Amino acid sequence: MVDSSNAPAAGSSRRDSGHDSGNDTATEVASGTDESARVWRAGRLDPMPIRKLPEAPPAIHLLGPTVFLVALGVGMGESYMWPRLVLVFGPEIRWLFLVGVTLQAFVMLEMARYAMATGESIFTGAARVFKPIMWFFFVVAILVYIWPGHLSAGAAALEEITGIPWVVSACVGLVLVGIVFSLARVIYNLLENVLSVLIGTLVVGTAVVASLVGSWGDLASTLSGMFHFGYFPAEAMSGAWFPILVGSVAFAGPSGMQQMWYTLHLRDSGAGMGAHIPRVRGLRHAGEEEAMPSRGFMFDTGDPKEMTKWRGWRRWVTFDALLLFWGITMLVTVSFTVLAQAANRENPNVKALIEGGDRDAALGAMSDAFASVGGPVLGGVFFGFIALIGVNATLGLFDSFSRGQADMTYFFVPGARKFKMSHLYAGFLWGVIVFGILILLFGPAEGPSSVLDILAFLSTFAMGAYCVVLLLVNNRMLPKPIRPRWWANVIIGFGALFYLGMLFYSLIRFGVVVS
Structure with missing residues (x-):
C-alpha cells in the first residue's frame, strides 16, 4: 500500500475503502463483510481494490500533464510537414490537419478515462484484455523511438546558428538529458516545469514573428483553409504525395504511441486514482521511491459523491484537451502556416523546389521570410525555433519511452x-542514449532509409491500433457508469478506420507507406 502523503499535487488522496456499484455484468465485484477486501475484477490480471477518488482540482488551470503531449505534438509535423503541404497545395489543405488534431483531442480524453479511473497505464489495460496486445506496443516502441531523429533535426538547426557541428551538439545533448533526468528528485515535476517554459517560449515567439512577417490576408486564408472540407487536389492522390499526406495527418499532434504514454504522465501527476500510485524518481533518488502496487485501484461508481468527483476530473481533463492541447497545437501551426505563405512570397520558386525533391526548401524559405523583416539575425531565430522544437520533443520522447x-x-x-x-x-x-550516440557517431542519424519506411508504417499503424485498444479497454474493463458514451465510441472507431484505412490504401494503391 502507498501512503497518501506521497500523492502528487493534482489532488489529495485517502486510502479509505469505497463501495462498488455491483451493477455491471462484464466483470465481477467481490463483496463481503470486510469492506477493505472489496475489489473490481477486470480481465485476468489482479483485481483492483476499491479506494476513494481524490477531489478534482479546478477545471481551469495553466499547467498539467498535457504539456507533455504539446511538447511531443508540436514537432516537425506542425513546423515542417504541414507548411510544406501549404506551399504545394495552398492553405485549403489544412482541413485535414483540423480533422487530425481534433481526432487526437478525443483520443486524449479516452486515454485519460482509463488512466484516471484506475491509476493504471493503457498498457496495463491492454494486458487486461489480451497480453500480446501490450507486447506489440512494447516492441513497436523499441523499433520506432530509439532513433535520435528529433534531436538530430534540432541540432542541425542549431548548427545554422552557431556553426557547431550537429553531431557534437546532438551527442552532448543526449548526455545532458540523461544526467538531468538521473539527478531529478521527481522526474515528472522537473519535466512539467521545463517543458512549460519551452512551450511558452515557442508559442509566444512564433506568434510574434508570424505577426511581423505575415499579413492579415495570410491569417484569413490560414483560418478559412481549415474549413475547406473535401478539398483534395488531383496531385495529392499521386504516389509522391498521398503517403506524405497520410503521414502528415498522423503527425497532426502527437504521433505513434505518444498518446499512450500520456496515461503514464497522468498517473504521475496524481490525476484521479493515479494519486494512489508512487511517482517515478530520478536514479539518484531511487531509494526514496515507495513500494509500487501490483495493480491499480477503482473507485465506487455507485456512490453519488464519488461520481461527482469523477465528473470534476472529466471537466479538468476536458479543459486540458480542448484549450491546452487543441488550442496550443492549433495556434503554433497557424503561426507556421502564416510563415509558409509569407515564405512563398519571398521565394516564388519554393513550390517548384519542393516538387523537385528538395525536402529542405520549405525550411530555408521560411527562414528567408523571417530575415525579410529583421535581417539575418531574425532569419537565424527561425532555426532557433526548430532547435527548440527538437529539444522539446527529445525531452518528452526520452522520458515517455523510458x-x-x-x-x-x-x-x-x-x-x-x-x-x-x-x-x-x-x-x-x-x-536509448547510448544507442543514439552510437548511431550519431557510426551510422546514419535516423537509421537506414530502408528501415525508416517500416518505422513510419509502424508509427501510424500503432495509432490505428490504439484506437481499437481504447474501444476494448474502456468498454470492457471499466464499470458501466464510467464507460464512454456511444458517440465517443463512434469517434474513436472512426479514428481506427481513418488511420488504418489511409495507411493500407497507400500501401496497396501506391506500394509505399508513410513518407
Whole structure:
C-alpha cells in the first residue's frame, strides 16, 4: 500500500475503502463483510481494490500533464510537414490537419478515462484484455523511438546558428538529458516545469514573428483553409504525395504511441486514482521511491459523491484537451502556416523546389521570410525555433519511452520487480542514449532509409491500433457508469478506420507507406 502523503499535487488522496456499484455484468465485484477486501475484477490480471477518488482540482488551470503531449505534438509535423503541404497545395489543405488534431483531442480524453479511473497505464489495460496486445506496443516502441531523429533535426538547426557541428551538439545533448533526468528528485515535476517554459517560449515567439512577417490576408486564408472540407487536389492522390499526406495527418499532434504514454504522465501527476500510485524518481533518488502496487485501484461508481468527483476530473481533463492541447497545437501551426505563405512570397520558386525533391526548401524559405523583416539575425531565430522544437520533443520522447518500457517491464517481465521502477526507467533511458550516440557517431542519424519506411508504417499503424485498444479497454474493463458514451465510441472507431484505412490504401494503391 502507498501512503497518501506521497500523492502528487493534482489532488489529495485517502486510502479509505469505497463501495462498488455491483451493477455491471462484464466483470465481477467481490463483496463481503470486510469492506477493505472489496475489489473490481477486470480481465485476468489482479483485481483492483476499491479506494476513494481524490477531489478534482479546478477545471481551469495553466499547467498539467498535457504539456507533455504539446511538447511531443508540436514537432516537425506542425513546423515542417504541414507548411510544406501549404506551399504545394495552398492553405485549403489544412482541413485535414483540423480533422487530425481534433481526432487526437478525443483520443486524449479516452486515454485519460482509463488512466484516471484506475491509476493504471493503457498498457496495463491492454494486458487486461489480451497480453500480446501490450507486447506489440512494447516492441513497436523499441523499433520506432530509439532513433535520435528529433534531436538530430534540432541540432542541425542549431548548427545554422552557431556553426557547431550537429553531431557534437546532438551527442552532448543526449548526455545532458540523461544526467538531468538521473539527478531529478521527481522526474515528472522537473519535466512539467521545463517543458512549460519551452512551450511558452515557442508559442509566444512564433506568434510574434508570424505577426511581423505575415499579413492579415495570410491569417484569413490560414483560418478559412481549415474549413475547406473535401478539398483534395488531383496531385495529392499521386504516389509522391498521398503517403506524405497520410503521414502528415498522423503527425497532426502527437504521433505513434505518444498518446499512450500520456496515461503514464497522468498517473504521475496524481490525476484521479493515479494519486494512489508512487511517482517515478530520478536514479539518484531511487531509494526514496515507495513500494509500487501490483495493480491499480477503482473507485465506487455507485456512490453519488464519488461520481461527482469523477465528473470534476472529466471537466479538468476536458479543459486540458480542448484549450491546452487543441488550442496550443492549433495556434503554433497557424503561426507556421502564416510563415509558409509569407515564405512563398519571398521565394516564388519554393513550390517548384519542393516538387523537385528538395525536402529542405520549405525550411530555408521560411527562414528567408523571417530575415525579410529583421535581417539575418531574425532569419537565424527561425532555426532557433526548430532547435527548440527538437529539444522539446527529445525531452518528452526520452522520458515517455523510458517510462512506458519500464512500466511494462516492471509489471509483466518475470523477476523485474526485484528492481525499483526508477531503476528500470534509468536503464531504458541510458540504453536509448547510448544507442543514439552510437548511431550519431557510426551510422546514419535516423537509421537506414530502408528501415525508416517500416518505422513510419509502424508509427501510424500503432495509432490505428490504439484506437481499437481504447474501444476494448474502456468498454470492457471499466464499470458501466464510467464507460464512454456511444458517440465517443463512434469517434474513436472512426479514428481506427481513418488511420488504418489511409495507411493500407497507400500501401496497396501506391506500394509505399508513410513518407
